[in-house]
Amino acid sequence: MAKTPSGKNNSGRGQRDLKVKVKTARGRKLSSTRWLERQLNDPYVKRAQVEGYRGRAAFKILELDDKFRFLVPGARVVDLGCAPGGWLQVAVKRVNALGEKSGKRIGTVLGVDLQEVEPVAGAEAHVLDFMEDDADVKVKEWLGGKADVVMSDMAASSSGHKQTDHLRIMALCETAAYFAFDVLDEGGTFVAKVLAGGAEGDLQKLLKQKFDKVANVKPPASRSDSSEKFVVATGFRG
Numbered sequence: 374m375a376k377t378p379s380g381k382n383n384s385g386r387g388q389r390d391l392k393v394k395v396k397t398a399r400g401r402k403l404s405s406t407r408w409l410e411r412q413l414n415d416p417y418v419k420r421a422q423v424e425g426y427r428g429r430a431a432f433k434i435l436e437l438d439d440k441f442r443f444l445v446p447g448a449r450v451v452d453l454g455c456a457p458g459g460w461l462q463v464a465v466k467r468v469n470a471l472g473e474k475s476g477k478r479i480g481t482v483l484g485v486d487l488q489e490v491e492p493v494a495g496a497e498a499h500v501l502d503f504m505e506d507d508a509d510v511k512v513k514e515w516l517g518g519k520a521d522v523v524m525s526d527m528a529a530s531s532s533g534h535k536q537t538d539h540l541r542i543m544a545l546c547e548t549a550a551y552f553a554f555d556v557l558d559e560g561g562t563f564v565a566k567v568l569a570g571g572a573e574g575d576l577q578k579l580l581k582q583k584f585d586k587v588a589n590v591k592p593p594a595s596r597s598d599s600s601e602k603f604v605v606a607t608g609f610r611g
Contacts (some may be wrong), residue, residue, distance in 0.1 A: 420461070424524025427491075430526055431459035432563070432594035433603070440590065441605050443522050443562040444468050450510055451520045451556060453503050453549055455484030457495045464524075465495035483515055504548060509555035519558035525549045525565040528601075539568045539600075546604070547576050551598035554583060561611035569600045580606045 421429050438444045444467035452460050461484045464601065465471060468480025471494065482496040485508075490498040497515065501508055513519060528542050544566045553563040563584070568574050580587045585608025595601050 426462055427457040427459040427596060429459075431463050433592045434460045434463050434524065436592035436594055437564060437590060437603055437605060438463070438467060440592075441507055441562070441588070441607060443605075443607065444565070445480075447476060447480050448521040449481045449516050449518065449558075450483065450522045450524065451516070452482070452484040453523065453525040453552070454486055455498060456486045456488055456490045458484070458490050458496075458498070460484075460524060461490075461493040461496040461498065464522075465493060470495035481516060483512065483520075485512065503552050509552060512556050516556075520553075520556045520557055520561060520562070522562045523549070523553035523557055524563070528566060532579070542566070542568050543573055543576060547579065550576065550579060553609075557609045557611075559609060561609040563604075563606040563609070565604055566601055567604055569602055573604075576604065580604065583610055584608050585610070 418429050421427070421431060426432075426496035434444075444464055446467075446469040448468040450464045450468055450499060452464065455461050461482055464480075464482045466473075468482060468483045469477045470480050472479045480566065482492075482493075484490060484498040485501040485503055487500065487502060488499065489500055492498065499511075499515065501511065503512075515574055525546070527545055546567050549565050553561075557563065563580070567576065567589075577587060577589075587604065588608045589602055589604055591602040595603075
């Protein structure tokens with residue numbers, strides 16, 4: 374029977390994991406200490422380490438795909454702002470980019486980012502600003518055609534002002550949507566992170582004009598104290 378170092382019986386405490394506490398240190402802000410403590414106690418961070426994903430964000434796209442089933446074998450996928458590559462890892466497995474699922478179609482996974490990304494087996498990553506005038510042309514050339522899925526977990530750099538940050542990420546998401554209109558094939562899917570805050574109505578109207586269905590989802594992997602959610606637009610009308 375398990376005992377504490379003092380020799381007392383520990384069974385009455387149950388089998389709960391003890392929460393890791395982080396001491397404040399000279400030169401470290403309180404906000405940084407809280408972030409570190411949250412990371413150390415986050416089950417999704419631990420799962421990512423165990424399962425080999427590059428970050429907890431991988432579980433967001435896994436959960437969204439479990440619900441909407443857009444990462445199917447044979448799909449051509451574009452990941453905007455793909456660093457560090459966790460979403461690429463998920464997409465490679467789901468669309469069968471490595472041909473590991475016998476008898477299933479082989480998909481294509483393409484990531485673009487402003488910075489270089491450590492290679493992901495089965496995916497192709499390019500340094501590219503998707504806002505450039507000819508970015509859509511380059512992406513279609515690299516894909517060898519149009520995409521079935523355009524997805525984005527991008528967030529604008531934080532200013533520390535909640536309303537400003539909300540407007541920035543909504544503008545980024547809307548730009549990503551227009552990019553998707555240029556590269557998606559008919560019937561395609563657009564997935565992007567947004568922040569709740571009142572300015573997402575225009576994006577909803579825009580997407581509803583172009584897609585058959587538009588849903589707003591907060592996957593379990595999104596932290597409960599975060600205002601982030603994801604828009605999933607399916608059935609692109611072309």
